[in-house]
Amino acid sequence: MSKRKNDNQPIQDILKEFVQSNNLQSGLDKVNVREAWANLMGNGVNNYTTAIELKHDTLYVQLSSSVLREELSYGNEKIVNMLNESLGKEIVKKLVLR
Template sequence: MSKRHNDHSSMEDLLKAFVESNKLEHGLDKVNVKEAWQNLMGNGVNNYTTDIQLKGDILYVQLSSSVLREELSYGKEKIMTMLNEALKKDIIKKIVLR
């Protein structure tokens, strides 16, 4: 029988190492961006959001309302800052509203 090693690592450290070693971080960022958008924007905006995609450092948001798209375009910088703060990373550099 092999001996046990008493190296204690936290679950968080083990998961981070797994994500980094398997290069899964970008995929997780895509999922986290969608969740952050839904949490920050609320039901009013989410009802008109049809698609959210993160490609590189650009967030593409598909909206079904041209009026909402125009209104959100005035606050792109603030939205980008809020999303990056929610993600605790500087992932998004640009937002494109469609």
């Protein structure tokens, strides 16, 4: 039977180590980007958002309104900056509105 380590570590450090050792960061980023989109865009845009998908560093957002898609395309770079600022790191480099 192996002995337990007696050194105490904060749970935050343990969770970070677990995420890194199991390569879970990309999955967490996908979930965090969806939440950030919902929080930043509000109900008006979320009602027309049908799908959000993060592939590598590109965020694909499918919208059911062509008018809204055109309107959001004007502020494409600003949306990317707001998302990354909300996430605390640069995850999204490009936004594709479909």
